[in-house]
Amino acid sequence: MSISIPKKEPLEMPNKTHYSVLIVGGGQAGLSMSACLKERSIDHLIFEKNTIMHSWKTQRWDSFTLVTPNWQCDLPNHPYDGDDPKGFMKRDEIIGYLDRFAEKVKPPVLEGVSVEKITKLENDHYLVVTTQGEFTAGQVVIASGGYLKPIIPRMAERIPETVLQMHSNQYKSSKQLPEGAVLVVGSGQSGAQIAEDLHIDGKKVFLATGNAPRVARQYRGKDVVEWLDDMGYYQKTVDEHPLREGVRDNTNHYVTGRDGGREIDLRKFALEGMELFGLMENYQDGQFIFKPNLSKNLESADDTYKNINARIDSYIEKNGLDAPTEAPYQPVWGPKEERENLDLAASGITSIVWCIGFTPDFSWLDLPIFNGMGAPVHHRGVTKEVGLYFIGLPWLHTWGSGRFSGVALDADYLAGHIQQFGNSLAEKETTHALSEVL
Structure with a gap:
């Protein structure tokens, strides 16, 4: 609509x-x-x-x-x-x-x-x-x-005009895009959710990840946001935060409220056919070039996820609260190798959605x-x-x-x-x- x-x-x-x-x-x-x-x-x-x-x-x-x-x-x-x-x-x-x-x-x-x-x-x-x-x-x-100001890197100028390019603030749905695969660049809140949207619609998705953290949707019987509110996190001021003003540069955790709310696990998407890469660094001679840091990006996001859950565990224990227990998170997929190149023609990519933020x-x-x-x-x-x-x-x-x-x-x-x-x-x-x- x-x-x-x-x-x-x-x-x-x-x-x-x-x-x-x-x-x-x-x-x-x-x-x-x-x-x-x-x-x-x-x-x-x-x-x-x-x-x-x-x-x-x-x-x-x-x-x-x-x-x-x-x-x-x-x-x-x-x-x-x-x-x-x-x-x-x-x-x-x-x-x-x-x-x-x-x-x-x-x-x-x-x-x-x-x-x-x-x-x-x-x-x-x-x-x-x-x-x-x-x-x-x-x-x-x-x-x-x-x-x-939407961020689109200068490398985009070298990508053939036959490939449709847009920023996340222009994206509405998969119906905007031509037939063929989609490259989503960036795995923050917008990138992860847009990649999911395209994936659900049956598009072949390639996702260039970044260092965005993730968070559970529900944990031990409540939405994680509710737990963090109980723990006073949202009342903490920038002067009280360990990072002080540096927290303003942090990337938002990816999670979704879609279909009543759920967490986003990029590893699960990979099992379902989405292809994941590390940070996109360049485009030249018909090749997308990525940093070999996909494993690091996924592990870093999982570490944040587990750290937040551990803080909730400590809060529950310290206050003697009655809450259901949950098994620790176990990765469902991991890359067998770090791929640093992706051929534009062979991949079938006909569109790119840039999800790397604003200035x-x-x-x-x-x-x-x-x-x-x-x-x-x-x-x-x-x-x-x-x-x-x-x-x-x-x-x-x-x-x-x-x-x-x-x-x-x-x-x-x-x-x-x-x-x-x-x-x-x-x-x-x-x-x-x-x-x-x-």
Whole structure:
């Protein structure tokens, strides 16, 4: 089933160009921020270059589901409102949940307006240059997310044009693809689930793996997410995590909520005919070239899987909980050899789905707030550039910061910070105005 996005009439531009707060991005993070600012009666405006919740409505495949249980959905004043809290919403259900949230918030938003540049003025206000003119604000919240520019390597340019190539954000279903085999590059959440989707549909799948970890779906009588919640993992802040800010670079564990939820074991796919390889390194002279690390990738994913289960075992034992026991995981398949080459013509590959992630794009943000890797430096979303904030980034504060489960906490915190700073800014401006008069 496809989602049709209704065409909107051109929005009238607001009759003012200065706001207390301007928000860039109309996804769940931007609307959560709007909801919390509305509660505090703080005037604001959202710029959204497409339409609100655009990526959810256009960049998810047909069989997409949440990978965390529905009960974790908890946007501001909008918890999960269905009748299956331990289930996993499908794409259309997720969109319905988000549409109902947007209807509650009724955010002040300009859709179809892109932000081209943000700078700071001498009076400490921010200048926001958009495709619909210039705006100023006392404070700005960047809610555009960290997944903006799809990654497709330059080697893709050398692959014959007869091979259809797409990024995971373009994939909908196997029906898009021509007859023939498919090469899926990347085994993170998207790659593993798209490979499974194609495999279920009867496609011959070649999968180039990476170092993504995996996790069980159910263990000892409960969903692993429920165990981790009981253990306080989702309440742990980035400052408390052993990796500190390094956790923001971690790859998400692959698992699925499809068909009521199950784990993904790439070894099982291999038994069923999917062909697995190590990391894809190059394409030249009609050959795909892979790093000989398939065994290492599979073992590393299994180690994470077993480590999480062991932590659950320790928690159960320490607290004297009554839970069923389970036999330790045993690999069902292993590669007999490491294959480093795959011939394009002989393999019958006619399409490639690149599932190697995204990079952020903050080139339009002309302020000194980035580290040497181009990532924004902040603490809990607050930057050293007074009045500038981020929300919706992975591990902004907790594991749930970039998800439905934790963005409300971040939005409420930032709204309180914004209110406090706004009061002091107003007091400062009033004092300055009085001194000018006197």
